[in-house]
Amino acid sequence: MAAVAHEAHGHHDDHGHHEEHFVSKYIFSQDHKMIGKQFLVTAVFMGVVAMLLSLLFRIQLAWPGESSDFLSFFLGDTWAPGGVMKEDMYLGLVTIHGTIMVFFLLTGGLSGTFSNILIPLQLGARDMASGFLNMLSYWFFALSSLIMFVSLFVETGPAMAGWTIYPPLSALPQAISGSGLGMTLWLFSMAIFIAGSLIGSLNYIVTVINLRTTGMTMTRMPLTVWAFFVTAILGVLSFPVLLSAAVLLIMDRLAGTSFYLSDIIVGGEMLTQHGGSPLLFQHLFWFLGHPEVYIVLLPSLGLSSEIIATNARKPIFGYRAMIGSILAIGFLSFIVWAHHMFVTGMNPFLGSVFVFTTLLIAIPSAVKVFNYITTLWRGSIVYTPAMLFAIGLVSTFITGGVTGIILADAALDIAVHDTYFVVAHFHVVMGLSAVFGMFGGVYHWFPKMYGRMMNTRLGYIHFWISIVGAYGVFFPMHFVGIAGAPRRYYDYSVYADFDISSYNMQMDLNVVITIFAFIAACGQLIFLYNFFYSIWRGPVAVQNPWRSTTLEWTAPVEHLHGNWPGDLPTVYRWPYDLSKPGAEEDFIPQTVPLAEGEEEH
Amino acid sequence: MVTKLVILLVVVLGILAIAQMMRVYELSSKLTNKQEHEISNRDNNMNAKLMLLFMIVLFGSFIWMILKYGWTGRGEAAAPHGRELDWLMNLNLIIITITFFLTNTLLFFFSYKYVKKEGVPALYYPHNNKLEMLWTVVPACVLAVIIILGLKKWNEATDLAKPEAIVVELFSKQFDWTARYSGVNNKLGYFDYKLTTDNNELAIMTTNTIDSAIYQMESGTTGMEALEAKLNDPNIVMVPEDREKMEADLARKERMIRLLYQMREKHDSELDALAWDDIIQKDTLYLCKNKEYEFNFRSKDVIHSAYFPHFRAQMNTVPGLTTRFKFTPDISTAEMKKIKDDENFNYVLLCNKICGGAHYKMRMMVVVLEEADYNDWMRSKLNKTFKDTYFPQAAPVEQVVEEADVEEVEAGEDNPENEGE
Ligand code: HEM
Numbered sequence A: 001m002a003a004v005a006h007e008a009h010g011h012h013d014d015h016g017h018h019e020e021h022f023v024s025k026y027i028f029s030q031d032h033k034m035i036g037k038q039f040l041v042t043a044v045f046m047g048v049v050a051m052l053l054s055l056l057f058r059i060q061l062a063w064p065g066e067s068s069d070f071l072s073f074f075l076g077d078t079w080a081p082g083g084v085m086k087e088d089m090y091l092g093l094v095t096i097h098g099t100i101m102v103f104f105l106l107t108g109g110l111s112g113t114f115s116n117i118l119i120p121l122q123l124g125a126r127d128m129a130s131g132f133l134n135m136l137s138y139w140f141f142a143l144s145s146l147i148m149f150v151s152l153f154v155e156t157g158p159a160m161a162g163w164t165i166y167p168p169l170s171a172l173p174q175a176i177s178g179s180g181l182g183m184t185l186w187l188f189s190m191a192i193f194i195a196g197s198l199i200g201s202l203n204y205i206v207t208v209i210n211l212r213t214t215g216m217t218m219t220r221m222p223l224t225v226w227a228f229f230v231t232a233i234l235g236v237l238s239f240p241v242l243l244s245a246a247v248l249l250i251m252d253r254l255a256g257t258s259f260y261l262s263d264i265i266v267g268g269e270m271l272t273q274h275g276g277s278p279l280l281f282q283h284l285f286w287f288l289g290h291p292e293v294y295i296v297l298l299p300s301l302g303l304s305s306e307i308i309a310t311n312a313r314k315p316i317f318g319y320r321a322m323i324g325s326i327l328a329i330g331f332l333s334f335i336v337w338a339h340h341m342f343v344t345g346m347n348p349f350l351g352s353v354f355v356f357t358t359l360l361i362a363i364p365s366a367v368k369v370f371n372y373i374t375t376l377w378r379g380s381i382v383y384t385p386a387m388l389f390a391i392g393l394v395s396t397f398i399t400g401g402v403t404g405i406i407l408a409d410a411a412l413d414i415a416v417h418d419t420y421f422v423v424a425h426f427h428v429v430m431g432l433s434a435v436f437g438m439f440g441g442v443y444h445w446f447p448k449m450y451g452r453m454m455n456t457r458l459g460y461i462h463f464w465i466s467i468v469g470a471y472g473v474f475f476p477m478h479f480v481g482i483a484g485a486p487r488r489y490y491d492y493s494v495y496a497d498f499d500i501s502s503y504n505m506q507m508d509l510n511v512v513i514t515i516f517a518f519i520a521a522c523g524q525l526i527f528l529y530n531f532f533y534s535i536w537r538g539p540v541a542v543q544n545p546w547r548s549t550t551l552e553w554t555a556p557v558e559h560l561h562g563n564w565p566g567d568l569p570t571v572y573r574w575p576y577d578l579s580k581p582g583a584e585e586d587f588i589p590q591t592v593p594l595a596e597g598e599e600e601h
Numbered sequence B: 001m002v003t004k005l006v007i008l009l010v011v012v013l014g015i016l017a018i019a020q021m022m023r024v025y026e027l028s029s030k031l032t033n034k035q036e037h038e039i040s041n042r043d044n045n046m047n048a049k050l051m052l053l054f055m056i057v058l059f060g061s062f063i064w065m066i067l068k069y070g071w072t073g074r075g076e077a078a079a080p081h082g083r084e085l086d087w088l089m090n091l092n093l094i095i096i097t098i099t100f101f102l103t104n105t106l107l108f109f110f111s112y113k114y115v116k117k118e119g120v121p122a123l124y125y126p127h128n129n130k131l132e133m134l135w136t137v138v139p140a141c142v143l144a145v146i147i148i149l150g151l152k153k154w155n156e157a158t159d160l161a162k163p164e165a166i167v168v169e170l171f172s173k174q175f176d177w178t179a180r181y182s183g184v185n186n187k188l189g190y191f192d193y194k195l196t197t198d199n200n201e202l203a204i205m206t207t208n209t210i211d212s213a214i215y216q217m218e219s220g221t222t223g224m225e226a227l228e229a230k231l232n233d234p235n236i237v238m239v240p241e242d243r244e245k246m247e248a249d250l251a252r253k254e255r256m257i258r259l260l261y262q263m264r265e266k267h268d269s270e271l272d273a274l275a276w277d278d279i280i281q282k283d284t285l286y287l288c289k290n291k292e293y294e295f296n297f298r299s300k301d302v303i304h305s306a307y308f309p310h311f312r313a314q315m316n317t318v319p320g321l322t323t324r325f326k327f328t329p330d331i332s333t334a335e336m337k338k339i340k341d342d343e344n345f346n347y348v349l350l351c352n353k354i355c356g357g358a359h360y361k362m363r364m365m366v367v368v369l370e371e372a373d374y375n376d377w378m379r380s381k382l383n384k385t386f387k388d389t390y391f392p393q394a395a396p397v398e399q400v401v402e403e404a405d406v407e408e409v410e411a412g413e414d415n416p417e418n419e420g421e
């Protein structure tokens, strides 16, 4: 397959560059760089939608029951009569916010963008193994995004059962209005999303295995590619399970089967379904769901490895240990899923097993953190905006990782499961860490993607507002959560009935959190402005702006079909020869042969 | 409207301001010939200092929040296992807080200290096996301790209750809780969801409730007979959709009724005694101080979660599955009010699994009474059993309990083996 792809492109190059049609260049493009950019722009759009949703429900949490023009403006009379959000819509917003952020921004957007752009460029390939499948993967993603977005405007509301869509709630339209058409759209959107993600992942895997250029052994691959590679494997192994979970749910909803339903009376109606188990769904969901969180995080860790090494002007510390931890995390992430189910009625002995495996995952995670920190030690750090975000990622990965240890301890999870403590935990690792990695990636590889530079100063402002805003949002949530506040509550008025001091604390902190959320959101406006302005008006980039060693920076700034004008580059060394003693420059590109008597790290 | 305009105006002005700033910045960098990817020393140093500053602010606000809202803010646990769990929680929190401070300090301090300085090259330092060993082994050891302690407490907390524990069922539905005390025999009557009727909301199984469910389904207002009559009545004109719905309803009831008849065939009327003495209690759950409780959880519709924050107890309620949890309240409500110095404080049972629009209002008050008060309350309930309240006409069950025994029985000390009479 590799040979065919190469030949095809060689052939192409012989003819030089013919004019491409607008449609085949910008819309149905099969070029990995264009597809990557399509993923990015779609994800940015979805991210903005999801962020807006979160602002809407944050207003409700901070000022419950107060009329707000902001709410009536966005939700209209149906969902916010008199400017007060409806209970059902609150849950709908939370659900779609979570779904978009986890799947569309941080799975589709993150892997889709950077795997596409970086895998061929960093491996020295002309394109993905299959350009056509790659295009298909994007269009599946686009279609599923569209369906998910449209589901917000359905008359009975979008899906409302939480992003984890546990049945029976998600199976029974009588139980909540969003489980009608909204849920159907959710399921179809996700089914299409999964198909697209599978096609994409298979393509990434094949490309990594087959299309590495001469000299690019597995242990000379940048950590980014390692991360994308393992991520794709996780996706291929776990997403089909979510698909089957979704298909069974569709059957329960449409065909009257009872996979997840048993002995239910809802809305006065006695259902005949008997023998199904809601726990089955949870097992299937989390069998994807936990690998999924690493599908979200690993690419960001990969990106930041690259960014940190480049900008600290040092080799990443413990390259092999980093690969080892990526593999260990990948493997372990498949045998921890039931830590989401300690108090769901699952056998407690089974819970014990998952306590053990889950806590094991903390070890490779710790190794990664220490390796990042050691990479900074005695570096010569250059603060590009990407570097700021990468350091932010490490800090938030620590903060979110350590709370995972509490949650993984089943005995402690009894009291904090489904409270804001969990919300804080996963937002710090996904909403901060993974998103920071993504931002870092955008700033770092923007010159590669668009041939122009983003504005550095605005990047700084964006970072500092983001980290202050985001920590400001999620740090207090730990306090609210550990004090016992349940998540997915429309308001906390019940607390006023039994514990006024707890109630006051929650009201205080909820206002603080919402204010920080607005600050953080304003920071993202700066990013949006910088991003779109620089695409068209940014200063033109030089070929290797960050003085980096990896192959993508040996390709010309202008985008060519096939990436390199002449032959493909040949690789002679690992990607982290930065500040190598005896070298003239503080970086040696991978394409430079070893000097006489030089050792490969 | 005005607010909308103001918001719009602010956004537009903001964007204009940024655009203007960018222009100035670009012009000035053109003048100085600075390229966008070259980071000036000034910018580098500024960000390095901000890193340090940020760390101080982050740590400072963390400490400030601890001082203001308490280390955990959850108050004293009102059950012995809860206090043990809190002890473990504190231990783990201390470990992770130390880790948090240590690693973040290293990270931000290095970020500050090792910012690029002219003439100081970075150290080429690709790996060090000893160091890497160190930070694999140390976390592994700490985690081993955490795992061992955690599993011990987990096993204790999820173990079955002692046989003499008082059995109470908590029944959940959108959006409220109902408690069912197991009565004098400390055994809950059986149940089957098909038995749900207006005067048997918990679907408890006795000969009478089966008969009554069959009667309802056949001859009740929406029973099969009524449905058939409507469907066959030539005078009623129905929208086809309504007719289809009604036919589906009828078909479903026809299937159900067969199962109900089967149930009646199989039902052992001796089991009725288990059910008749059960006591159904809404609004408030009364518990007796220092008595162990074995809770059974059920759900009528979707998943809910029985969350007792003050007792550090939680278990999901799952339709089609009975789940369980045990705990022993050992601080009465009155005592806790004193501890908290809050006259209005109360224990509570919350729903903690998204279950629909009014999820956030689904709660039940919990009151822990001293033994004497509890017995008084229980005595007041003894003639309000399931049978007394809903099926007074049912055949009496020979279950004479002497007044003298009652006190013991109420508190669940002793179980007269009278369920099989
Ligand atoms: C040290 C590593 C980690 C451990 C030990 C850990 C442990 C846990 C546990 C036990 C839970 C279940 C808590 C509960 O529902 O009561 C949980 C929830 C979660 N974690 Fe982690 N976690 C770790 C890292 C991560 C990372 C890196 C991510 C994502 C990038 C992540 C994302 C999530 C999410 C999304 C949830 C909650 C999902 C939900 O209930 O909606 N975790 N984590």
Ligand SMILES: [Cu+2]
Pocket (backbone or CB within 6 Å): A289, A290, A293, A336, A337, A339, A340
């Ligand atoms: Cu997990």
Ligand SMILES: [Cu+2]
Pocket (backbone or CB within 6 Å): B173, B174, B175, B303, B304, B305, B351, B352, B353, B354, B355, B359, B362
């Ligand atoms: Cu509920």
